[in-house]
Amino acid sequence: MMNRRQLLGASAAGAALVSSTAWSKTTNMGLPDAALMESPLTQAPLMPSSGPDYNPVVTLNGWTLPSRMNNGVKEFHLVAEPVERELADGMTAYLWGYNGQSIGPTIEAVEGDRVRIYVTNKLPEHTTVHWHGLILPSGMDGVGGLSHPAIPPGKTYIYEFDLVKSGTFMYHPHADEMVQMAMGMMGFFIVHPKDPAFMPVDRDFLIMLNAFDIDPGSYVPKIMTMNDFNLWTWNSRIFPDIDPLVVSKNDRVRVRVGNLTMTNHPIHMHGYDFEVTGTDGGWVRPEARWPEVSIDIPVGAMRAYEFDAEYLGDWAIHCHKSHHTMNAMGHDVPTFIGVDKSKLTKKIRVVQPEYMPMGTAGMADMAEMSMELPNNTIPMMAGWGPYGPLEMGGMFSVVKVREGISAGDYSDPGWYENPPGTQAYEWTGELPELAKATDAATTITPAPLKASSNG
Known part of the structure; x- marks a missing residue:
């Protein structure tokens, strides 16, 4: 992390940016440091340095905003600004976010804290911050024009309130909301219980579901899209470049998933209920709790679930809408399954020798072939595991449960080696008699065409 105060000008000038409206006055002697994060990797959690103890959260491919204590008030500094976010290796998006990142840094505090949050606006238009789900005074709710005047470009406003309940909350703009959220402005606000013995866990992960519509070869999201998004992300990151959830055997694990996309997402985790x-x-x-292996996250909502990490292995976790585990989706691509394209392929290769026919036997070949793509674009299906292509993208990661992972260690332990006798294998012996349906309404479709070298 870097000190970003120099980007605000001299400290005296930065302090002068504080709004002079009555609601934002403070006896503070200056702005807290505006920490900056440039890495797209998961950062180590920030351990509590004062007040009640708690186990800090880990933001997948994200980080936690540092704070300072000032006369009993916990102070943070958010900077709303244009950012460049690496969505995946080889693809960067020009977004709006906070403190150098989209999603913004996680704000972490404790029930009973009084917080003071400086918000500096470095966007080309006004903004606000709405504290989604928090109980606070009406004038601090962050709805531009209703709660308070919107924050003009170049100005700093203060939000100050008491944290009266613990839980998982979010923050995002409530000024030109459609544009600013489509550009990536959102983050988590975590309030830990004041009693460390209430709902304790060993590992606590945060995943924000967000989405973008970025044409192949371009950098800026299309802000008017309502449904046909082509990049489905966790914390503004795309598989195979979403970090794994690393836990130690027998850990009590909590996963908190927030949804600020335009559709619901059924999040499914393998290997566990x-x-x-x-x-x-x-x-x-x-x-009132209920068991699941998939939990649907509505639009504008959060769900937290917990499990005991009893079973070693690499376990997939993903959105169960299959198009949401694909990248750079095209919505007008025809289906060629069962189509013989061999003659057409010969004709096309006369003018385009590199032409690669695809889709006649399904889409799996897209994960294996290396096709030339426009700059700043990623393939629809990507990622390799220990046994071949994973044929995934978008909202997908892996929960990696291992023996002896140290507390505070979130580094990738590599792929799991299945013990002998616990892995599916090829059978080459005699097969049992094949059972067939006798219902006359049921027929067996013709076998699909085998892929050939010429398509």
Whole structure:
């Protein structure tokens, strides 16, 4: 992290940016440091240095905003600004975010804290910050024109309030909201219980579901898109460049998933069942929790679930809308399954020798072939595992459960080696008699064409 105060000008000039309106006055002697993060990798959690103890959260491919104490108030400094975010290796998006990143840094505090959040606007238009789900005074709610005047470019406003409940909350603009959220402005606000013995876990992960519509070869999202997004991301990151969730065997694990996209997402985790323990409205009472292996996250909502990491292995975690585990989706691509394109391929290769016919036997070949792509574009299907292509993208990662992972260690342990006798294998012996349906309405479709070298 870097000190960004120099980007605000001299410290005296930066302090002068504070709004003179009555609601934002403070006895503070100057702005807190505006920390900056440039790495797209998961950063180590920030351990509490004062006040009640808590186990800090880990923002997948993100980081936690540092704070300072000032006369009993916990102070943060958010900078709303244009950012360049590496969505995946080989693809960067020109977004709007906070403190150098989209999504913005996680704000982390404790129930009972009084927080003071400086928000400096370095965008070309006004902005605000709405504290989604938090209980606070009306004038601090962040709806431009309703709660308070919008923050003009170049100005700094202060939000100050008491944290009266613990839970998982979000922050995002409520001024030109459609544009600013489509450009990537959002983040998490975590309030830990003041009693460390309430709902303790060993690992606590944050995933923000967000999406962009960026044409292949371009850099800026299309802000008017309502449904046909082509890049589905976690914390503004795309598989195979989403970091794994690394846990130690027998850890109690919490995963908090927020959704600020335009559609719902059924998040499915392999290898485990889990209990839903929280929403953005609060914690779910023990008698009201329910078991799941998939949990649907509505638009504008959060769900937290917990499990005990009993089973070693590499376990997929992903959105179960299959198009959301694909990248750079094209919505007008025809289906060629079963089509013989061999004659057409010969004709096209007369004028385009590099032409590669695809799709006649499904789309799996897209994960294996290296096709030339426009600059700043990623393939629809990507990622390699220990046994071949994973044929995934977008909203996908891996929960990696291992023996002996140290507390605070979130580094990738590599691929899991399945013990002998616990992995599927090829059978070359005699097959049992094949059972067939006898219903006359059921027929067996012709076998698909085998892919050939010429398509």
